Amino acid sequence: MENLQSLESEKIIQDLLPQKFGRKGKIFIGVLLAFCLVGLFAYYRQLRYGLVVTSMRDYVSWGIYISNFVFFVAISLVGSLITAVFRLANVEWSKPLTRIAEIIAVAAIIFASLIIIVDMGSPERFYNLFLYGRIQSPIMWDVIVITTYFFISLLLLYYPLLPDIKILLRFKEKSGKGLHKLYKFLGSYWKESPKQIKLSDKAINILCITIIPVAFSIHTVTSWLFATTYRPGWDSTNFGAYFISGAFLVGAGSVVVAMYIFRKAYNLENYITPKHFEKMGRIVVLLALLYLYFNINEYLVPAFKMKKSEEAHLLGLFTGDYAPLFWFAILTGMIIPIIILLFKKGRKPVPVFVAGIMVVVGAWFKRYLIVTPTMLHPFMPMYNVPESYHHYFPSWEEWAIALGSLAGTMLVITILGRIFPIIPIQETLNEQHETAA
Amino acid sequence: MKLLHKKLLGLLSIVLLIPGYKAFSQDAQKGTLSIAIGYYNENNQIPYVKAKVKTKVDGRFKTVAGIPLKLYLNKDSAGNLIAQVVTNDKGEAAAIIPASLKSQWGAGPSHSFVATFDGNKKYDAATGDVTVGKAKIEIDTTSDRKIIATVYEMKDTAWKPVKGVDVIVAIKRMDADLNVNETATFSTDSTGKASADFKRDSLAGDANGNITLVAKVEDNDQFGNLSIQKTVPWGAKFVPVNTFDRRTLFATRDKAPIWLILMATSIIVVVWGILIGLVVNLFKIKKLGQEA
Numbered sequence: 001m002e003n004l005q006s007l008e009s010e011k012i013i014q015d016l017l018p019q020k021f022g023r024k025g026k027i028f029i030g031v032l033l034a035f036c037l038v039g040l041f042a043y044y045r046q047l048r049y050g051l052v053v054t055s056m057r058d059y060v061s062w063g064i065y066i067s068n069f070v071f072f073v074a075i076s077l078v079g080s081l082i083t084a085v086f087r088l089a090n091v092e093w094s095k096p097l098t099r100i101a102e103i104i105a106v107a108a109i110i111f112a113s114l115i116i117i118v119d120m121g122s123p124e125r126f127y128n129l130f131l132y133g134r135i136q137s138p139i140m141w142d143v144i145v146i147t148t149y150f151f152i153s154l155l156l157l158y159y160p161l162l163p164d165i166k167i168l169l170r171f172k173e174k175s176g177k178g179l180h181k182l183y184k185f186l187g188s189y190w191k192e193s194p195k196q197i198k199l200s201d202k203a204i205n206i207l208c209i210t211i212i213p214v215a216f217s218i219h220t221v222t223s224w225l226f227a228t229t230y231r232p233g234w235d236s237t238n239f240g241a242y243f244i245s246g247a248f249l250v251g252a253g254s255v256v257v258a259m260y261i262f263r264k265a266y267n268l269e270n271y272i273t274p275k276h277f278e279k280m281g282r283i284v285v286l287l288a289l290l291y292l293y294f295n296i297n298e299y300l301v302p303a304f305k306m307k308k309s310e311e312a313h314l315l316g317l318f319t320g321d322y323a324p325l326f327w328f329a330i331l332t333g334m335i336i337p338i339i340i341l342l343f344k345k346g347r348k349p350v351p352v353f354v355a356g357i358m359v360v361v362g363a364w365f366k367r368y369l370i371v372t373p374t375m376l377h378p379f380m381p382m383y384n385v386p387e388s389y390h391h392y393f394p395s396w397e398e399w400a401i402a403l404g405s406l407a408g409t410m411l412v413i414t415i416l417g418r419i420f421p422i423i424p425i426q427e428t429l430n431e432q433h434e435t436a437a
Numbered sequence: 438m439k440l441l442h443k444k445l446l447g448l449l450s451i452v453l454l455i456p457g458y459k460a461f462s463q464d465a466q467k468g469t470l471s472i473a474i475g476y477y478n479e480n481n482q483i484p485y486v487k488a489k490v491k492t493k494v495d496g497r498f499k500t501v502a503g504i505p506l507k508l509y510l511n512k513d514s515a516g517n518l519i520a521q522v523v524t525n526d527k528g529e530a531a532a533i534i535p536a537s538l539k540s541q542w543g544a545g546p547s548h549s550f551v552a553t554f555d556g557n558k559k560y561d562a563a564t565g566d567v568t569v570g571k572a573k574i575e576i577d578t579t580s581d582r583k584i585i586a587t588v589y590e591m592k593d594t595a596w597k598p599v600k601g602v603d604v605i606v607a608i609k610r611m612d613a614d615l616n617v618n619e620t621a622t623f624s625t626d627s628t629g630k631a632s633a634d635f636k637r638d639s640l641a642g643d644a645n646g647n648i649t650l651v652a653k654v655e656d657n658d659q660f661g662n663l664s665i666q667k668t669v670p671w672g673a674k675f676v677p678v679n680t681f682d683r684r685t686l687f688a689t690r691d692k693a694p695i696w697l698i699l700m701a702t703s704i705i706v707v708v709w710g711i712l713i714g715l716v717v718n719l720f721k722i723k724k725l726g727q728e729a
Contacts, residue, residue, distance in 0.1 A: 135701050
């Protein structure tokens, strides 16, 4: 970060302190809140009238909620990529992006947990999962790893915040009373003594090492929810790696989008530079190529064999009802971003941002395509069921809840970005001192 | 104007003629049914008759469901009615010979069965019949695992052995019958007997090693369908493998495999041990801060 050499420490601190929402920020928050409220109303209706308000029936019992769940779990994996993998590999340029990644991870994992409860017909019986859960069930494994990952992500967000909180406490007037109290509660004990720094650094290293296998587990186990059942499209030994590669891609895509928006909104051009977009662009294109490779494996091999029992499912995706969505997800989620990002001009902030949005949108539809079409093509043919059971299109309540949860995730990210410095201040100062020396 | 009236009248005539033509054409398209009757006597108990109704569609026979039939013994009169039946999805309908026809049934050594269909909007009336002689089949086994099936026919008022009847001797299995040896069908000799050697030594039986032998005459022009069964302890004892009480991945929660419990618990203990350690570490940092 050559820009840092020319900046004074105090200027850096002023630049990176959390800023109040401007007019655009308030409108953005208002829109997100509106989506959340409509989602809450739809959920109230679902609680009151039951899952019948959704379009899920006997065959499609996993619809848009589970697609959303897989999407959130995928996005949350970015915490381990940017924070843990890059930190352990001493990737210096990634430091300004670590907090963005961790905030996204925490927000996504919160809503992954919530959306699973939304998918339950009787959420008041949720505790039975713990009372009577079977350790043999992948669903139980998922509950365990999600809880663990959430906790690790929180710690990984909190530990590196301590030095920044010490700085934030110096700016009581700018923070306001409420936030100052919160900062005091969270980190007034941080005195930056050598012993404290040693303990904190050690803890962060342990967290970075621990989060990688847990992150791999969370997404592998999520893939096993599908792969351990015998259904067309899910009956695959490739699913764990396929899911993880897709998760890394959408996670990196979401970081690219978030860093562009935060950079614009908080004027962080000196800290999140075109160089960061160039590097992240390279990572996204690498991950997109990797995910494309797994997709080719996942679809080409079964298509080559075209087993009778899987034919309807595969043709439905390639040329049937789901073909427009399928090719949209492949093109938008992988092919076009790859084409954009392979070229140097495509790795400038705006094209990288556009490619990031495409990756995220494509990834959401990809999750929908993994979950729903399979359920419409069971091995035992549907027989003697109402016509509506043969199709699935989410009801307005499902759309509202799904969009509400997406808005909720963005709201949490935005609020955390308002409360805490989106770029680690102390680490930036340290880097400035090092480059100046 | 006159011309217009004529035209309107012509149009009206065509319109009125169309339904009439349609009705006529429907009559012309009525299908023809063929009714086949089979006579069955299983284990020498109450015999029954089964009618099968088919029609030709695009040059191929297709069974017809929902056809009401009247089944008669010897002739189609009210006093000889066996039953009124309706064909099922396979185009079949069956009825036992009722006790009310006992005297007619005992009257002679051979009988005819008649099935009639009165016709409906789709199909013309149809009849079918078959004549069979009264017969029975018996099954016996010897200590050297030989199966002997004997076929008798009623002559005058006595059972006489029949020569030259094809008898299938087999073992009853779940989906189909299994030959007792490499030959499927055996012919009766002058004493009415057909014998078959049992060559399926390792065949799985029930818990006691019992298997069911069957001897049958199928679609015989003279006697219809006869069959008889006998249970013999010639099979291997079947010991069921019950995993219900074992520790498996698909068992109840208290029957989880030990290796899985150990693995899951160790992972949880190690990971959460580290996390608890890190929380404790925070308190240490806090304490250091307060001391400073």
